[in-house]
Amino acid sequence: xxxxxxVWVGAAVALVVLIALPLGWLGWLSVSGEHxxxxxxxxxxxxxxxxxxxxxxxxxxxxxxxxxSVAIGAxxxxxxxxxxxxxxxxxxxxVLASFVTPPFLGAFAWVMLAGPNAGILNTFWRxxxxxxxxLLNIFTMPGLVFVVSIYTFPYxxxxxxxxxxxxxxxxxxxxAILGAGRLAVARTVTLPMVLPALASGFILAVLxxxxxxxxxxxxxxxxxxxxxTTQIWSLFQFPPKVEQxxxxxxxxxxxxxxxxxxxKRLLGRRGYAAVxxxxxxxxxxALGRWRWPALAACLVVMSGAIFLPYGxxxxxxxxxxxxxxxxxxxxxxxxxxxxxFEYGSTRAAIVNTLELAVLTACIxxxxxxxxxxxxxxxxxxxxxxxxxxVLAPVVVPGVVLAVGLFIAYTRPPFVLYGTLWILFLAYxxxxxxxxxxxxxxxxxxxxxxxxxxxxxLGAGRLRILKEITAPLAKSGIIAAWCFIFIGVxxxxxxxxxxxxxxxxxxxxxxFDLKEEGQFGAISVLGLVMLGLTFATxxxxxxxxxxxxxxxxx
Amino acid sequence: MPGVILxxxxxxxxxxxxxxxxxLEMKPGELLALLGPSGCGxxxxxxxxxxxxxxxxxxxxxxxRCLSSPTxxxxxxxxxxxxxxxxxxxxxxxxxxxxxxxxLRFKPxxxxxxxxxxxxxxxxxxxxxxxxHRYPGELSGGQQQRVAVARALVVEPEIxxxxxxxxxxxxxxxxxxxxEIRRLHETFGITTxxxxxxxxxAMVISDRIAVLQAGRVAQVGTADDxxxxxxxxxxxxxxxxxNVVDGVATSxxxxxxxxxxxxxxxxxLQPGTRVALSIRPHQVQLSAPVEGAxxxxxxxxxxxxxxxxxxxxxxEIAIAGSDLVLRAAAAPTPRFEVGAAVVLRVAPGACVPLxxxx
Numbered sequence: 087x088x089x090x091x092x093v094w095v096g097a098a099v100a101l102v103v104l105i106a107l108p109l110g111w112l113g114w115l116s117v118s119g120e121h122x123x124x125x126x127x128x129x130x131x132x133x134x135x136x137x138x139x140x141x142x143x144x145x146x147x148x149x150x151x152x153x154x155s156v157a158i159g160a161x162x163x164x165x166x167x168x169x170x171x172x173x174x175x176x177x178x179x180x181v182l183a184s185f186v187t188p189p190f191l192g193a194f195a196w197v198m199l200a201g202p203n204a205g206i207l208n209t210f211w212r213x214x215x216x217x218x219x220x221l222l223n224i225f226t227m228p229g230l231v232f233v234v235s236i237y238t239f240p241y242x243x244x245x246x247x248x249x250x251x252x253x254x255x256x257x258x259x260x261x262a263i264l265g266a267g268r269l270a271v272a273r274t275v276t277l278p279m280v281l282p283a284l285a286s287g288f289i290l291a292v293l294x295x296x297x298x299x300x301x302x303x304x305x306x307x308x309x310x311x312x313x314x315t316t317q318i319w320s321l322f323q324f325p326p327k328v329e330q331x332x333x334x335x336x337x338x339x340x341x342x343x344x345x346x347x348x349x350k351r352l353l354g355r356r357g358y359a360a361v362x363x364x365x366x367x368x369x370x371x372a373l374g375r376w377r378w379p380a381l382a383a384c385l386v387v388m389s390g391a392i393f394l395p396y397g398x399x400x401x402x403x404x405x406x407x408x409x410x411x412x413x414x415x416x417x418x419x420x421x422x423x424x425x426x427f428e429y430g431s432t433r434a435a436i437v438n439t440l441e442l443a444v445l446t447a448c449i450x451x452x453x454x455x456x457x458x459x460x461x462x463x464x465x466x467x468x469x470x471x472x473x474x475x476v477l478a479p480v481v482v483p484g485v486v487l488a489v490g491l492f493i494a495y496t497r498p499p500f501v502l503y504g505t506l507w508i509l510f511l512a513y514x515x516x517x518x519x520x521x522x523x524x525x526x527x528x529x530x531x532x533x534x535x536x537x538x539x540x541x542x543l544g545a546g547r548l549r550i551l552k553e554i555t556a557p558l559a560k561s562g563i564i565a566a567w568c569f570i571f572i573g574v575x576x577x578x579x580x581x582x583x584x585x586x587x588x589x590x591x592x593x594x595x596x597f598d599l600k601e602e603g604q605f606g607a608i609s610v611l612g613l614v615m616l617g618l619t620f621a622t623x624x625x626x627x628x629x630x631x632x633x634x635x636x637x638x639x
Numbered sequence: 640m641p642g643v644i645l646x647x648x649x650x651x652x653x654x655x656x657x658x659x660x661x662x663l664e665m666k667p668g669e670l671l672a673l674l675g676p677s678g679c680g681x682x683x684x685x686x687x688x689x690x691x692x693x694x695x696x697x698x699x700x701x702x703x704r705c706l707s708s709p710t711x712x713x714x715x716x717x718x719x720x721x722x723x724x725x726x727x728x729x730x731x732x733x734x735x736x737x738x739x740x741x742x743l744r745f746k747p748x749x750x751x752x753x754x755x756x757x758x759x760x761x762x763x764x765x766x767x768x769x770x771x772h773r774y775p776g777e778l779s780g781g782q783q784q785r786v787a788v789a790r791a792l793v794v795e796p797e798i799x800x801x802x803x804x805x806x807x808x809x810x811x812x813x814x815x816x817x818x819e820i821r822r823l824h825e826t827f828g829i830t831t832x833x834x835x836x837x838x839x840x841a842m843v844i845s846d847r848i849a850v851l852q853a854g855r856v857a858q859v860g861t862a863d864d865x866x867x868x869x870x871x872x873x874x875x876x877x878x879x880x881x882n883v884v885d886g887v888a889t890s891x892x893x894x895x896x897x898x899x900x901x902x903x904x905x906x907x908l909q910p911g912t913r914v915a916l917s918i919r920p921h922q923v924q925l926s927a928p929v930e931g932a933x934x935x936x937x938x939x940x941x942x943x944x945x946x947x948x949x950x951x952x953x954x955e956i957a958i959a960g961s962d963l964v965l966r967a968a969a970a971p972t973p974r975f976e977v978g979a980a981v982v983l984r985v986a987p988g989a990c991v992p993l994x995x996x997x
Contacts, residue, residue: 256728262715263689263722264794265745270716274741278732 093466097457101475104515107500108490109339109482115493116332127333137334140312147231147302147313148295154235155291158387159242160284167250169371171380177388184391185240186619188576189233190300190593191612195395196233197304198402198605200224204409206398225309234301236391238294242287249283255369282352289349293342297483299579300593304600314338315485315579322583328493335486343481396616402609421606429607431587435595436614442506442591443574446513450521451567453514455559458525463534473526480519484579487512492583504586512580517573521566528562561629568626572619640830641702641797642667643688648697649854650683657683659854661697670824670831672841675851676877681834684851685800688832689722690715701798716745721791722800725807727783729775735762735786736771742794761793764823781812788820792827799831805840817843838878842866850874866919872993875917882918882965883993887911892987899961902935902987915993922989923967925954928980936985940965942975956981 117123131137165171166178199207200222211221223229253276261271302313312320314334321331373380385393402408405416425432457476461469479487491512495502502508532555540550578593585594592611599608643665650658658680665671673681686692688699690712699707706713721742729738736758743754762768765785775783784804791799804820805813821844824831835841841848842862849859850873858865858874869875872883886896888908894901894916901916908914928939943964944955952974954967965983975981 254726254728256724256726257730259689259691259715260722260724260728260730260790261741262691263718263720263800264742264790265716266741267714267716270745275730279730 093460093472094468097472097475100453104511104518105475105479105482107494108487108515111493112332112335112486112490115329116336118329127329128336131330131333136312137317140314140317141337143227143306143311144296144314146227147234148292150227150231151234151238151295152288152292154231155239155242156284156288158235159239159287159291160246160280162239162384162387163243163246163250165380165384167247169373169377169380171373171377171384173381173384177381177384180384180388180392181240181243182623183620184237184388185244186572186623187237187391187395188300188578188593188612188615188619189237189298190304190578190596191399191615192237192391192395193233193301193304194596194600194605194608194612195398196224196229198398198408199394200229206409207394209409225305227306227309227311230302230305230309232390233305234295234298235291236387238291241290241294242284245283245287245290246280249280253279286349286352289345289352293345296338296342297485297579299485299582300597303582303597315483318485318489319582322489322492328489331489332493335489338483339481339486342483346481399609399612399616402605403613405606408605408609421610424604425607425610429595429599429604431590431595431598432607432611434588435590435592438506438509438589439575439592442509442513443571446510446517446574447567447571450514450517450570451525451563454518454521454525454566455563458522458529459555459559462526462529463537473522476522477519479515482515484512484516484577485583487515488580488583491515491580503584504589506589508584509581509589509591512584513570513574513577516577516580517570520573521570524566524569525559525563528559528566531562532558561631564629565626568622568629572622575615575618640667640828641704642669642830643798643832644698644700645684645688646698646700648684648687648699649695650680650687650692651695656854658687658694661851661855663849663856663859665830665832668828668830669846670821670833670844672833672835672845672848673851674835674838674841674848674877676836679851680854681836681851682802683854685722685802685832685834688798689720689800690718718798719796720798720800721794721796723787723791723802723804725803727775727787727804727807729783729786729790731775733774734771735767735773735775735778738775738786739790739793742790746794757793758789761789764792764826765789765819780808781816784808784812784816788823792823792829795827796829799829801831801833803835804833805835806837813840820844842878848878850877868991869917870994872915872917875991875993880920880966882920882923884916884918884963884965884990886914886916888914894990894992896963897961899938899958899963901985901990903990903992904988906992908992917991917993918965918985918989920953920966920968921951922985923956923965923969924984924986925956925967925969925975926982926984927973927975928982934984936987936990938983940981940983942977942979942981945975945977947971956983958983 116127117125119126132141162177162181166174171177197205199205202208202220202223202225205220205222205224207222208220211217224233257279258271258275261275266274297315299315299319302316303319306313307316315338318331318334321327321334398408401412403421404418405412406418406420407416410416454476457472460466461473466472482490491508492503494500495508495511502511536558537550537554540554541547545553576593577591578597581591581594582597585591590598592615596608596611599611645661645663648658648661649656661680661684663671673684675681683692687694687707690707693712694707694709696709698705701718704713706718730741733741739758739761740754743749743757749757759768759771762771765788767782767785767789770778770782775786778786787804801820805816808816817840824844833841833845845862847859847861848865850857850865852873858870860868862878865874865878869878869881875881875883884894884896884901886894886901888910889895889900890910891908892903892905894903894908894914903916939959940956941959942954943957946953950971951968952971954969954975955964956967957964967983
């Protein structure tokens with residue numbers, strides 16, 4: 087029992103500091119007026135036509151991103167999971183790359199590619215056709231939907247690919263031998279079975295689009311429209327209307343919670359994994375002469391998400407004028423010099439980012455390891471509640487969390503605003519669910535028998551933990567560390583509300599550079615961020631022996 | 640009810656020949672078991688018959704229709720067959736009734752009301768009346784098995800294919816389902832190909848058994864044929880337990896193993912050639928040693944091990960003056976203890992010469 091109390095006290099404190107306090111203040115401020123409680127802030131927020139438009143824009147954006155993500159992610163998942171399309175490993179690798187690419191970097195890259203005036207693709211189009219009008223304008227709602235979707239479709243891909251991997255070919259063959267042609271099999275067996283995964287992938291994509299700040303800020307603001315997240319951000323600009331921002335955050339929070347609940351129900355319905363018996367191999371469908379066209383289609387999608395953006399960032403980092411053709415005269419390292427030595431806040435921001443990333447990853451990994459061990463081995467009373475609470479921050483979009491933290495920690499007793507600690511709290515809260523999911527899977531895969539076998543032979547619990555559990559869990563916990571680390575270095579939506587001039591981080595500096603039109607420096611920092619991300623991903627893959635998307639190599 | 644003819648089928652996976660010039664004929668209405676160890680090509684053969692695989696050589700005929708050849712394969716959905724899978728392959732998103740009714744959707748000329756009636760009737764036959772609206776996930780393993788059977792039979796297929804359908808059931812249920820499948824076969828009389836690695840299952844269920852070895856048919860025959868007249872060492876050892884004695888033929892009806900001479904039923908042995916004999920343990924007769932107990936195929940021996948199995952005792956007996964050790968299954972009385980001297984007798988007809996099939 088005393089053990090339970092200690093864990094509970096610790097978890098309760100963490101919970102209060104990380105979630106209850108910020109969200110409590112958020113809720114409170116949204117209804118508090120000069121004379122007691124009031125709904126005036128909600129009324130103000132939801133009757134303001136500008137804010138109504140922002141809300142509508144978000145709905146439109148999220149819906150289309152969900153749809154486009156399904157349209158891209160589902161066929162890709164089917165091709166790589168079930169067919170003999172060439173280069174399946176390569177395609178999976180590219181999907182993974184798109185998954186870990188910070189979306190705001192992609193948005194910057196697409197500004198350089200498809201900005202109406204200087205965008206490289208448009209320049210090329212004009213020079214080829216002699217037309218005056220640009221081919222593409224990324225500063226539009228369709229442009230925004232496109233740029234968000236190419237980094238969001240991996241959520242659909244993962245759900246669908248992992249489900250397809252669970253559906254045994256037997257189920258399809260059983261339909262075929264009873265007289266169903268290929269289309270009938272797909273319509274009556276395969277599709278109904280992947281439908282829950284498809285719908286839940288759609289919801290995850292919608293959630294991403296709802297919570298995203300960077301891409302709308304980069305693409306929607308110049309186009310002259312707002313989404314909920316950019317609107318909340320602008321309410322924080324001078325003069326700040328914190329109460330209205332709070333009132334505007336609450337529906338976003340509720341929508342997220344509701345959608346996640348629906349998603350959970352979808353996946354929880356009836357056992358969709360194969361029923362009964364063993365067998366259950368998955369056979370590969372031969373595409374015949376469609377093999378190469380299928381690969382080409384995959385690569386076209388991937389050129390939008392990876393090849394073109396990465397290429398333009400590399401070009402931007404190494405050229406004097408990114409919009410000019412690559413030539414010897416145009417090649418330079420000046421952008422690196424500018425970024426690292428001349429531009430004021432870069433170096434401090436890199437240091438801040440790395441410090442925060444390492445600190446958050448270490449403390450976060452330790453916490454999730456402890457908590458998932460405790461819940462998996464049912465060491466305390468009410469372990470299900472612990473698991474629920476650790477996962478709870480998943481429903482809090484970064485911007486909303488930031489509003490809450492801002493309100494909670496700009497006033498006594500804890501004045502953390504202006505320090506790195508408030509960013510640390512934001513990151514820890516935001517990344518906790520991801521880390522916990524990873525650690526939980528790790529301990530779930532270590533049967534308690536392995537520990538019991540050691541105890542029967544005479545080793546105590548601590549010794550078992552050190553000599554049996556820890557070595558087995560090590561790689562899984564390293565992976566959790568890496569997931570948290572990657573999450574922190576790319577974080578923008580909470581940082582953008584919580585930073586102060588002395589506590590800038592890399593993503594914020596990139597955002598500042600955009601205001602100044604410093605695309606060369608953005609490219610340099612972008613490459614640094616991608617380098618850090620991919621190095622960490624490589625570490626995860628080495629630790630887990632499988633790729634991050636879920637398949638064993 | 641057509642029969643099935645497989646002519647010289649071959650199918651390779653990479654460098655491995657899963658099925659190798661395999662020929663087999665199934666009579667109309669017959670239940671034929673494909674029996675063999677894992678990797679012998681039995682499942683590949685079944686999948687060739689179902690049309691999921693294209694043969695590299697050979698043809699598959701059902702009645703007067705050529706269904707498979709290296710150049711043309713009628714797809715599974717147009718073969719008028721049904722199949723029961725090892726995993727049952729029940730669709731978890733459909734109810735029992737929807738699972739069973741599925742194949743009827745693709746049969747022309749069946750009205751919806753007729754369809755429902757047939758499904759109900761078939762579920763009654765497999766003793767699942769009243770389970771129409773359950774989902775497969777809510778059924779036990781045996782019930783899932785019955786749904787799979789109902790789903791296959793309701794379409795009245797010309798050919799029924801079964802791929803180790805009982806291997807996921809526990810021992811008691813497996814025994815029960817063997818007789819159930821046999822009963823259904825006798826009721827419907829569908830030409831059936833049954834893949835299994837379990838010899839007793841094959842012996843209970845089938846009319847004839849084809850023993851497969853390394854992608855070829857080693858021997859086809861009734862259970863009785865295969866047990867009493869195995870043609871190769873592989874078949875002899877795979878069907879039931881046996882003693883295999885290697886030796887050299889000394890005449891057309893005798894084989895020498897070292898100093899021992901074994902008489903076999905008069906047959907076509909070539910004197911001087913190497914030959915192996917199969918002797919079933921229960922055909923080794925044991926008695927207490929008495930003076931003058933000599934004669935053809937009579938040997939002295941010593942009991943090395945004895946295991947009491949209830950209806951029989953399983954002995955291991957070292958033959959005097961030889962390195963030969965024979966297993967014998969004898970009645971519980973008289974009982975011989977370990978170390979006891981015994982006399983063994985084997986009827987010449989119980990010594991079956993084996994071809995060098997392997």
